[in-house]
Amino acid sequence: MKPAAKGGRQAKGPTQRQLRAGELVRHALVDILRHGDLHDEVLDKVSVTVTEVRLSPDLKHAICFVEPLGGVQADTVLDALNRHARFLRGRLGREIDMKFTPDLKFVHDHSFDEAARMEALFRRPEIRRDIEDGEDQ
DSSP states (O other): OOOBOGGGOBOOSOOHHHHHHHHHHHHHHHHHHHHTOOOOHHHHSOEEEEEEEEEOTTSSEEEEEEEEESSOOHHHHHHHHHHTHHHHHHHHHHHOOOSSOOEEEEEEOOHHHHHHHHHHHHHSHHHHHHHHHHHHO
């Protein structure tokens, strides 16, 4: 059982502070990546979408969920981004107004793949039939 937070409540997910800071970092990263200051063959050929940034409770570590576009393998793009994480952190420090600039770790966002898988499931005839039967009731 998790320890109770203030007031005897159970801690549930990120705080408002973490969410606000995550969005601030995400927008700044998008601007930095859009300007193309990274001189890397892999990243020059691809557009990267930063879908979410999750910050640790102390706001010192950020996990950045990204989705590469342009037909390049996600692993290749993630390796390049993680290789340049220190440079990106330096640029990020100039763009955001936070006490600490978080360390960055880039991971692949699988939510698009999962959404496509679910969409394919809903299109299957036997699933579609069950959904339509449920709507009639």
